[in-house]
Amino acid sequence: MKVCEKLGLNLIELEDWNCCGSSSAHSMDQKLAFRLAARNLSLAPSGRPLLVMCPTCLHRLKLAHKVIAENPEARAQEEARWGRPIDPGLKIVHFFELLSDVEPSRLEAALVRPLRGLKVVPYYGCMLARPPSLRKERNYHGLIEKILISLGAESLSWSFSARCCGTFLSAARPDIAVPLVNEIIGGAVKAGAECIVTACAMCQLNLEIRCTLKDRIPTLHFSEILAFAFGAKGSTKWFRRHLVDPMPLLKAKKLIP
């Protein structure tokens, strides 16, 4: 939210939002997954775009909204259930879409701490992949690179930018997630990266908690590095929450005193 403030965008948190059910709802119960997403849609005021940070929430909300917009019967069912209208024209926007529409001059104006010389690899995970029914939606491949380069960082190419992070297997089957995460982090180190910048908060968490390599590098969510670059209050204090503290790296690169 602080990043958006720095870019002159005013965000209002969706009142009483609920969890969209993540992988668990659609894996176990189709109707439950649809209805959990529909409740959020019913809470969204019409006439304003709904901004979403998480790629999975985005899919769940967009898929549910597609059904509601195209099927009057489904829309009537959900409007009756929640006692609230659902805007069939609601715009659902990912954080990346918002960023890609921000004028470069605005990014430049917000820049307080240039990321000079910081070698990053962009990590999109499964975000760029989507079901065939959403294939024609805009794609944000290259956005992390484009923005970080404009903020002074050096972006490296590597093999694992679109490799899935393991999602819930990190909790349910760590034995599957660990080798996968190690391959990703190992790939980043091999490419010469000093840190990984992720598109999704869960990817960020999984890459941190399931890496067992000795040679590890910090993993930052895209919004965290933007908050840092824009000098948002408390952004460096926040970094101490990381399991791999990025502060020593940022100090070594002389990005902070």
Added chain:
Amino acid sequence: MGSDVEKNALPSTLIDLKSCDRSFGLEVNERSGETVGLCWHCRTCAGGCPYVKAMDYHPHAVFRLVQLGLRKEALESSTIWICVSCNTCSIQCPAAIDIPAIMDALRHMAVEEGVKIAQPEIVKFHEEVLGSIERYGRTHKLEIMMRYKVRMRQWFQDMDLGLKMLSRRKLDLTPSKIDRPEEVSRLFTGTAKDGKY
């Protein structure tokens, strides 16, 4: 993984066509909104999937089971639970099949039909996540993980990790709840489950 890695192939024994369930494929199509018959087994899905090593059948091989009407084999495969729906396969599929949608349909059928679940630990995890949503409208990660570890009798696995995350305030001690929890909790009870969508 090791020993539970199968050859990812179809059953090596001969398939008795009389035991094939002809309606199975149609049921899967209807539930998923996809057409399983479109799969011509180019194996692109298996090539891109990060999880094939942990699956007993490759994704397309599960579809072959469906095409052949081998209901039990398909619904009892570990593949349907290992698949995390990352869509890596479906963006590469030349037939534009929504592979995770079919996996979802198979998962729902496996639960409804009470077949032997190949990955009970994954189902238990999903149940804990949904239980948290039922109680709070949101997920309380610490509670989900603690309840899951207790159910799995993995008392100490990840304990050090959990403590590290707590000390860095990466996990909240108390759940974040919605203001109108009954709106969400009623989705989980019988009567509110009615409705076509």
